[in-house]
Amino acid sequence: MNTDILPESGTAAQRSTSYARQQSVNSSVVTGTFLDRARAALARQRAICARPQEHVDRVFRDILGQADGTYFGKKHGLSAVRTLADWKKAVPVRCYPAFEPYIQKLLDGDTNVLTRSDPYAFLKTSGSSGKPKLIPTTRHWRNLYRGRALYAQWGLYFESIGYDRSHGAAVLDLSWERSASLKPVSDFASYAISQRPASVSSVDWSPPWYEEDWFQGVDDEDYKTGLYRKLRLLASSDVRIIVALNPSKIVGLAEQLAERSGDLIADLRRGTLAGAPCGGADPLLADRLAAVQRAGGGALRLADLWPNLSLVVSWNSASAALYRPWLEEVTPGVPKLPFSATGTEGIVTIPVDAHHAAGPLAVDLGLYEFVPVEGRDEDADLEPDVETVGYRDLEAGRTYNVVMSQANGLYRYDLGDRYTVVDRVGEVPRMEFAGRGGFGSSFTGEKLTEEDVHTAVRLALGDDWPFRPLFTCIPVWHTPPGYTLAIEWPDGLALAPERFAAQVEGQLQALNIEYAEKRRTERLTPLRVLAVPPGTFAAVDQRRQADGASPAQLKHYWVQRNGDVLRYFEEALRQ
Known part of the structure; x- marks a missing residue:
């Protein structure tokens, strides 16, 4: 297999019981050497903002160099490209399906297809219809671009709490974890970007917590158990920064602490985790938390566990911005900074200052x-x-x-x-x-599309319906959020709405791996079906138009852009 990334430390079976090994000292504390590297990367990123064009030119030359002599390069005549104008004429703008033939050639074992540096693995993400996209990742790309970029944003996080306070502090990094096992595609390793198994070189992103037990993925561990394991293993540490991609994960961490406050205190008192020895007892911390628990009415908060918590980082724009009040509720008064605009295909922005949601374009990436x-x-x-x-x-x-x-x-x-x-x-x-x-909606990164919903409903309907029903999927913000499927329900249909909801839910999870993951981890509630009488959609449109909606706003969507329309359907049911 083409999986010659650096070896894992221990087998999957060993890592699956890593929570039971003694952890008397937290070795994930931030070191001076690591801080120096992050600080230098941040300074470099800021300098790029002052003089970006030389970096844009360098990236362009490197991309041409990577394409030189490849199957793609020959097919598009890239040997004659000298300028950006030449580049635009030679290469059309295209979506992922147009790249699939090239990806398939790589999976079939061909080399020199898209880049001179051949892929060592494929990053997997959900496509627009739920079919996974496979993004090639090469050592050249990882080392020269992707890996080092992460140091810059972390430099900002350490700077924001003070480099002096960062040295020796602990970090809880929820933005990714080392996967416990690989799922190959053809002869290549394949995994989600948040589950990278190992560094590829010394210049790759390799933080001090890289070998820590709490940072290792555990096979078959459910979402809530994983969060609790991290809480337990870092409970005695001086955690000052919590970082995640989606704010929902930080909220989930806080909820696990609140729900399992008693378990955590007992584990600290006994020195256990899941009934096994773990790191030795910490009776002083257990006593302190028990006193806080009694004074606060039973539920611990993150700041109770880590009094020096000084920064929370996550995406904070688009749908993720809806989490701001919820995130503030579980981390009151703790400063918030954004994670870089990072996708599987590449990084678009990197934060370099205190702006709450945006960052400068990553022109060097x-x-x-x-x-x-x-x-x-x-x-x-x-x-x-x-x-x-x-x-x-x-x-x-x-x-x-x-x-x-x-x-x-x-x-x-x-x-x-x-x-x-x-x-x-x-x-x-x-x-x-x-x-x-x-896109229709994405509360927690599920990226639910209109095609997802339309296909799921069509497959769930089967032959039970004599005609195409009117339906729409409405995002409903709650804690946690979820979706309501409003659908005109004909009289006399034997299928119960509850059973239909379960069928649509199953199809959605099969079609969209991100939606399935968010449901598995309970960051989304189960789909709810709101069965309305025939003619309701027309009545809702009339009511919305009477309230001032324009004809363009009344365009039918399989997934609504926001949840405001739900009240019209609920009012129609009450009449």
């Missing part, structure tokens, strides 16, 4: 082009010959589709993401993620 969203069909892909503009031409307040070229072989890739320009950091636009074109 890829070649970026932009298409204004105004006047475009939000559900349509970009045209292959669409006119694009560069970072210098972006205007504050406007929103753009992103076209991204990376040294991993995704050239002029229609990312599907939209970003709004906030202002500029030096000469580089500061951009905030605004959502995905054609």
